[in-house]
Amino acid sequence: MVRLVVLVFFIGFLTACSGVPNRVNNDPRNQQSHEVKDIEGSEYVQQDDILRLDEGVHHPAVQILLTQAEDARQQGRYQQALSYLDRARQIQPRNSAIFYRQAWMNYQVGELQQAQQLLQRAQVFLRKSNASYDILQRRIKTLQNKIDAKDGY
């Protein structure tokens, strides 16, 4: 009887050890964007504006598109940058960080109404649970102020 119990426990132990390791879940629905690379670190400066579209840490597919968007922006191909951003949005349709970037880019090219609408979405989809909540909230507010100042909303 004792043997049987030991055996059962031993097998149980083995099963636990040989379990499939948790894979990195790449489901875009579960992945947040981080506005800055080292959110825990104390060194980073909290900018209230982004300098580059590809700032921060994002879902890998989104990151690629943000990088492409940034390249296009630097080369003055704004329309193309916007279309990369919209592709990123289609992968993560409720990612506040992407909406914020779309709004930011639209603001840069003078599409204020569009920027305004996108910023609304950035705000709506910003969750308190988001690790970058504070910084993104400030960035949204800053951009909102800029739009208001320019457009007299």
Next chain:
Amino acid sequence: MTTAKKPTRANKSSTKKTATTRTTATKKKQPVSVKPKKNPRNWKQRVWYWLWRISILVILGLGVWLVYLDAQVRSQFDGNKWTLPAKVYARPLSLYPGLLLSSEQLKAELKWNDYKAVSHVVTPGTYGRDGRDWIIYRRAFSFADRNEGAVKIRLSFLTGRIDQLSIAGEPEGLVRIEPQYIGGIFPAHNEDRELIALQDVPPALVAALIAVEDRAYFDHYGISIRGILRAMKANIAAGRTVQGGSTLTQQLVKNFFLTNERSLQRKVKEAFMALLLELHYSKEEILQAYLNEVYLGQAGRRSIHGIALASRFYFAKNVQQLDLSEIALLVGMIKGPSYYNPFRKADNARSRRDVVLNVMEELKIISTAERINAQGQNILVAKSGRAGQREYPAFIQLVKRQLQTDYRLEDLQNTGLRIFTTLDPWLQHATEKSIQQHIAKLEKRAGFDKPTLEAAAVVTSVDGAEVRAIVGSRRVQYFGFNRALDAQRSIGSLAKPAVYLTALASGRYDWSSIVDDKAVSVAGQDGSLWQPKNYDKKDHGKVFMVDAMARSLNQATARLGMKLGIGQVVDTFERLGVEKNIPPYPSILLGSLSMSPLEVTQMFQTYASGGFAMKPRVIEALTTSDNKVLTSYAVEGRQAFSPELIERLRYGLQQVVVQGTGKRLAQVFNTTKIAAKTGTSDDQRDAWFAGFDDRHLGVVWLGRDDNESMPFTGASGALPIWQSIFEQSGVEPLTPLADLDWAWVNAYGHPVAQDCGGIRRMPFKSGSLIGREISCGANKATSGPRTDSVEKEKQGGGSWFDWLF
């Protein structure tokens, strides 16, 4: 030898000169010496003289005409030779680790995109699969945002998602399969073609063409005397026209510049133009034009031109992928595209192919073994329907309509624009199939012995309102009346969520509020009475507001709407994105209001998107034929309602699935996190179902074109179609838009503290419960603000409430 000849030549010319001088001399003398007599020699000279002058005139005229022809040839042949219809593409399939994707979908999309399954993946346009691992050789493609070369993609699946993705051995985060071509926007003559460069045409095809149509092609100057003589001989021998003597150049001229008229004049013109064409352009340029111009059949309204489109149309392949048998058939078909049509006249096609193969062997283009092998093959044509036709009429119509607000139709038809759309071929396919299968089932059940029912459906993405699928008729290939866009049908209970949204937005109602389902009667201003009844013809007394919605109670909804005020509800409709004028009649509360499925989609989109009013969108980007982006469209839309309010409404829509008319879906999908509403118009003339999960919104309409009633409701007629579409797309449970507060409520709808006899748990506006929850000892019957507010409203006697009795 040479020296000996010289004097002869000199003599000859001097003789000529003398003769001419003499003639001139005679001429000069004429008036004096030969005046009275008619000299026959002189008469002859006069004839010659006039003939000479006339011929100069003729030559001059001919010269002018040739210059004119030449200008015509050059102006039409240089630059844009064809009016190119705009090409419409589906959305490209983006692949990235973590993407939810079934291997069935991947396989189907590759197939529809003319990818061939092979065991060794070495050429673009092929793929191979080994269990969960796939290798796809993606073709080079000019996407709307950039050009991408051909790449070999490796990917593996794990539990329904893409697990690993790599290109050339390196891990890759994101890659796209080129989008499926889904149709064109054609000019009036409906000429469709895809252009191809000569270097992309398989040499065997060119060789076969020349062998069959014009062997001396590379030797003649546009017309071939030998060819004409040979044809004449054959025709005389046969006693009728059996052979044409036209060169490829002449055929091209005929198709390109001239009409089909059979006259000598046209023939002469053709010959001259052929010569001129050869004068200005190289053999290769002419051959390339021929390959793109040639007519190869008819597909409904479209005429198929050029070998590139024909090979896609008949074999669902790129020209480069054609095998010898297919090449021979395609070349053979030029002689008579309808007589040798492999879809309808397989025997004719087969024997023609064999003739071509024989000629190819005879000219040593192929070996005997190749010929025997190719002749042994069956004629395998693309399945008619999707692969061959591959058009999505209802979707294309919407594309055209949306584009025409920004572009001239002429430019869409002529300049070869490339239109990148939002269509998801997999969802489109699912929607088409679901409609066709279920209509057949429903008709059988109803005992209709001939096609009676019609249906339409629209599927969009919830967040961006991108139209993913659209069907305008049970005949999905039909270019006629598009019910999804143009059928104006009574929406029935699909109007109800707007009434409940108005109630929630007013701040006076929660889902737990008690509403009265007593019989209702409203007098219109003209004295007529509106007395809506419930579907089951029963009164349900006092019910929770959420149950009135979930069970689609007409009497309760009508009463509630009257209390809120018709004007308020109309206002809600407008904010939801309904663009048409809504008359402020009480009957609109129960959906006595006509809308198209697309308009209903736009209204429900606001619920699905979390409060953003958006127009369903089909265009992502528009580029010129050489890939300059003209316009790219991105998500847009104003926020019409707060996400929290929409989240509260969604609870009610989910109750339709939890306990109401859409209960069946909860079992099928094993989740209640689907928001939906059934709709049935008066006398069951229209059956509707609108619902969404976390990814897609689907609106389905079922009815009859003659607007007669049918034995189906929204739940029995339209819901099964929606269900079938979403079974194929997969359901992702809804995620909350905002945090709500939850509380137990008692039978009076009052929130009560935990363990105080609550009977249902319901959501409330965040923060609104503070101070409202009743402790266990309190008197349930008299306390609570909800009933009070309703009573107050009653006493106030505002608006339409006066009409209630």
